[in-house]
Amino acid sequence: MYCVDSHGSDIDHFWPKATYPDRAFVWSNMLLCCTECGRFKGNRFPLSNAGQPMLVDPSAEDPWEHLDFDPDTGNLTARYLANCGAPSPKGEHTVKTLKLDRREGMAAGYRRTYLRMEACVRKALTEDAIELQKLAQDLQRADDHGLLGWCLGPVGARLEPFAELRRRAPDAWDAWTASVQ
Numbered sequence: 596m597y598c599v600d601s602h603g604s605d606i607d608h609f610w611p612k613a614t615y616p617d618r619a620f621v622w623s624n625m626l627l628c629c630t631e632c633g634r635f636k637g638n639r640f641p642l643s644n645a646g647q648p649m650l651v652d653p654s655a656e657d658p659w660e661h662l663d664f665d666p667d668t669g670n671l672t673a674r675y676l677a678n679c680g681a682p683s684p685k686g687e688h689t690v691k692t693l694k695l696d697r698r699e700g701m702a703a704g705y706r707r708t709y710l711r712m713e714a715c716v717r718k719a720l721t722e723d724a725i726e727l728q729k730l731a732q733d734l735q736r737a738d739d740h741g742l743l744g745w746c747l748g749p750v751g752a753r754l755e756p757f758a759e760l761r762r763r764a765p766d767a768w769d770a771w772t773a774s775v776q
């Protein structure tokens with residue numbers, strides 16, 4: 596949870612049990628997270644004025660609605676919402692609380708995953724007829740960070756080689772985009 600770095604080792608209470616003891620034994624409040632995320636989050640749990648959590652709950656919502664990925668650095672940042680003309684407030688709170696824009700090890704892992712996924716697409720694009728089913732499997736296998744949703748999203752889809760894939764196989768692209776959302 597939170598950093599999606601596949602090293603879940605701790606149980607995190609989304610609503611911190613120190614502040615909300617009545618939620619301590621609620622299954623849906625228990626998320627698997629890594630030691631670092633657990634340490635950064637601690638009892639930090641920002642709420643909106645209406646009392647809604649301002650951290651992304653990855654078990655209930657798509658993190659890419661609030662977060663963006665920087666393929667050059669591997670960092671996560673708050674997603675810019677064009678319709679609001681501002682970054683997602685939930686994204687901002689999540690990045691700040693979990694320090695998702697300043698974790699070297701995590702960013703390096705994201706970079707490696709992204710490069711692996713890029714390589715899968717580049718390889719598939721060298722074929723005259725793209726084997727889409729095989730590519731989908733390869734991408735899934737390479738995706739240790741749940742990045743596919745970002746790659747197929749508004750920002751990732753503009754970058755090569757994903758943009759070329761979209762041009763070459765528009766029907767498959769639309770089907771994939773629908774299936775990850």
Ligand SMILES: [Zn+2]
Pocket residue numbers: 596597598599600628629630631632633
């Ligand atoms: Zn983590």
